[in-house]
Amino acid sequence: MKVLVTVKRAVDYSVKVRVKADNTQVDLNNVKMSINPFCEIAVEEALRLREAGVASEIVVVSIGPKQAQDQIRTALAMGADRGIWIDTGDTELNALGIARLLSRVVETEQPGLILLGKQAIDSDNNQTGQMLAALCDLPQATFASKVVVTGAQVVVTREIDGGLQTLELDLPAVITTDLRLNEPRYVKLPEIMKAKKKPLATTSPEQLGISLENTLSLLRVDPPTERSPGIRVENVEQLIEHLKHQAKVL
Amino acid sequence: MRILVIAENDNSSLRPATRNTLSAAARLGDELDVLVVGSGCAEVATQAASLPGVSRVRLADHAVYEHRLAENVARLVALLAPDYSHVLVPATTFGKDLLPRAAALLGVNPLTDVVEIVTADTFKRPIYAGNAIATVQCLDPVKLLSVRTTTFDPVPDSGGDARIEPVTTVFEAVHTRFVSEELARSERPELTAARIVVSGGRGVGSADNFGLIYQLADRLGAAVGASRAAVDAGYVDNDLQVGQTGKVVAPEVYFAIGISGAIQHLAGMKDSRVIVAINKDADAPIFQVADYGLVADLFSAVPELAAKL
Numbered sequence A: 001m002k003v004l005v006t007v008k009r010a011v012d013y014s015v016k017v018r019v020k021a022d023n024t025q026v027d028l029n030n031v032k033m034s035i036n037p038f039c040e041i042a043v044e045e046a047l048r049l050r051e052a053g054v055a056s057e058i059v060v061v062s063i064g065p066k067q068a069q070d071q072i073r074t075a076l077a078m079g080a081d082r083g084i085w086i087d088t089g090d091t092e093l094n095a096l097g098i099a100r101l102l103s104r105v106v107e108t109e110q111p112g113l114i115l116l117g118k119q120a121i122d123s124d125n126n127q128t129g130q131m132l133a134a135l136c137d138l139p140q141a142t143f144a145s146k147v148v149v150t151g152a153q154v155v156v157t158r159e160i161d162g163g164l165q166t167l168e169l170d171l172p173a174v175i176t177t178d179l180r181l182n183e184p185r186y187v188k189l190p191e192i193m194k195a196k197k198k199p200l201a202t203t204s205p206e207q208l209g210i211s212l213e214n215t216l217s218l219l220r221v222d223p224p225t226e227r228s229p230g231i232r233v234e235n236v237e238q239l240i241e242h243l244k245h246q247a248k249v250l
Numbered sequence B: 001m002r003i004l005v006i007a008e009n010d011n012s013s014l015r016p017a018t019r020n021t022l023s024a025a026a027r028l029g030d031e032l033d034v035l036v037v038g039s040g041c042a043e044v045a046t047q048a049a050s051l052p053g054v055s056r057v058r059l060a061d062h063a064v065y066e067h068r069l070a071e072n073v074a075r076l077v078a079l080l081a082p083d084y085s086h087v088l089v090p091a092t093t094f095g096k097d098l099l100p101r102a103a104a105l106l107g108v109n110p111l112t113d114v115v116e117i118v119t120a121d122t123f124k125r126p127i128y129a130g131n132a133i134a135t136v137q138c139l140d141p142v143k144l145l146s147v148r149t150t151t152f153d154p155v156p157d158s159g160g161d162a163r164i165e166p167v168t169t170v171f172e173a174v175h176t177r178f179v180s181e182e183l184a185r186s187e188r189p190e191l192t193a194a195r196i197v198v199s200g201g202r203g204v205g206s207a208d209n210f211g212l213i214y215q216l217a218d219r220l221g222a223a224v225g226a227s228r229a230a231v232d233a234g235y236v237d238n239d240l241q242v243g244q245t246g247k248v249v250a251p252e253v254y255f256a257i258g259i260s261g262a263i264q265h266l267a268g269m270k271d272s273r274v275i276v277a278i279n280k281d282a283d284a285p286i287f288q289v290a291d292y293g294l295v296a297d298l299f300s301a302v303p304e305l306a307a308k309l
Helices: A037-051 A068-078 A095-109 A128-135 A189-195 A236-246 B017-026 B042-049 B070-083 B093-106 B210-220 B228-232 B298-308
Strands: A002-006 A009-011 A033-035 A057-064 A082-087 A113-117 A140-150 A153-160 A163-170 A173-177 A200-203 A216-222 A231-233 B002-006 B031-038 B054-061 B086-090 B111-114 B116-119 B122-127 B132-138 B143-147 B163-166 B176-183 B196-200 B223-226 B253-257 B274-279 B292-295
Touching: A002 A037, A002 A095, A009 A068, A033 A037, A033 A068, A037 A057, A037 A068, A037 A113, A037 A140, A037 A173, A057 A068, A057 A095, A068 A082, A068 A189, A068 A200, A082 A095, A095 A128, A095 B093, A113 A128, A128 A140, A128 A173, A128 B070, A128 B093, A140 A163, A140 B070, A140 B093, A153 A173, A153 B093, A163 A173, A231 A236, A236 B274, A236 B292, A236 B298, B002 B017, B002 B070, B002 B093, B017 B031, B017 B086, B017 B143, B031 B042, B031 B070, B042 B054, B042 B163, B070 B093, B070 B176, B086 B093, B093 B111, B093 B143, B111 B122, B196 B210, B210 B223, B210 B253, B210 B298, B223 B228, B274 B298
Parallel strands: A002 A057, A002 A113, A057 A082, A082 A200, A113 A173, A140 A173, A231 B292, B002 B031, B002 B086, B031 B054, B054 B163, B086 B143, B111 B143, B196 B223, B196 B253, B253 B274, B274 B292
Antiparallel strands: A009 A033, A140 A153, A153 A163, A163 B176, A216 B132, B116 B122, B122 B132
């Protein structure tokens, strides 16, 4: 079975971003970029499916400027077989456009399973997997914490409010990953060297026949309201005193 | 403007998040419909009809909707949506699973986690784990929004008298089957709606030690939360996780105990009114957002606090 995995180039999870002075965006100059952590979990899950004899080929796709190839190379170094880069240059993308581009890749590649991260830690949208599933008319299981392929079906345990839900989907299907699905492996240097020789195809929205009109416009970006500085209390009595008489919450 | 709010329910009762979502909807217009989808959920429709401001409850009550699977419920939403200027869901796992699928069927862009309605087409939402707030204008003919419930006060649970109309169109889920559900049963208040939340982190050290957190929570009538580290370490179940990718809470008081305060955790609690941090590491980043910080060993401070309250 062929598995298609999407990876997004996003700000590294350890970076605390700042808003630009002109309020147009956050400042990403000289900031460390990585594979979005949820996408990394998706790549890892595909690798485990291959190790379990379920997946035969793992294709990684990313959308974005040329630097997005770095994240494809990282996924290839983790063990994916080949990459597809959809070159969108500096175009501002939205989830619908991204899902439309990916739906064309699904059409061409005909994967048995599509794995995506549940959300990217930059836009925090949590949309692409669900939208791709709709466009391809495939079943979806979002926020997966366990994935078991059983022949022509996949059984997915999902993290929902209040607990866990298990669904069975017919393949092909779309799954989005949650944090506890797995712990991605570390990439070793020889694999990084080997990944440079793995095939990476380039395509574009034009070649895929998708026009990226945008119905969303980002008017401005502001820093969040800062909390006023708090105080240190010396002991438990003082804490209770403040909560009762200053904050008046107890 | 006509607005559709999709009710969060479990076939027997309306979840409180629906009332927060309705409060957001009321800022957009005064013709408010509520869609109740489920199986054997007539009682939910009655509850929804009694919410103030609701003109009509649309009830899709059928066995195929028992588990509200995205595959077929999205079709139903896409069928009804063109009658409305806005469709709102709470930004819960239910809403986030469903809304983007319906949006793609309609060919529109949904907006996730809306925290402020600026105008009928302009909304604010957090990005980058809440380290920035984006103001976004949406030009789609119907605007699909998931609403961060903590930033909209709930409407009262009674006072309305809406009519209930059935929706008879039935969509089956062809490729998705419900297998099972394990829901945590708790006598404690619901995490996202509690007035007080007591959360523990890696510093708590073990599942057994988490008993201290429960003890304090019960003294305060509080909900219990946890950091990702505590959940990953297996101290508590995943549904207690507070943070960027877990639950977002904004209680009157948030106790962060043995929590260092990673960006991802702060994203889920920094809108709390009063934040209390107890941590033995005086340099822990949690103290930068805490209103009251106590540098202390939690194993002595937490029992003492519980005893003296």
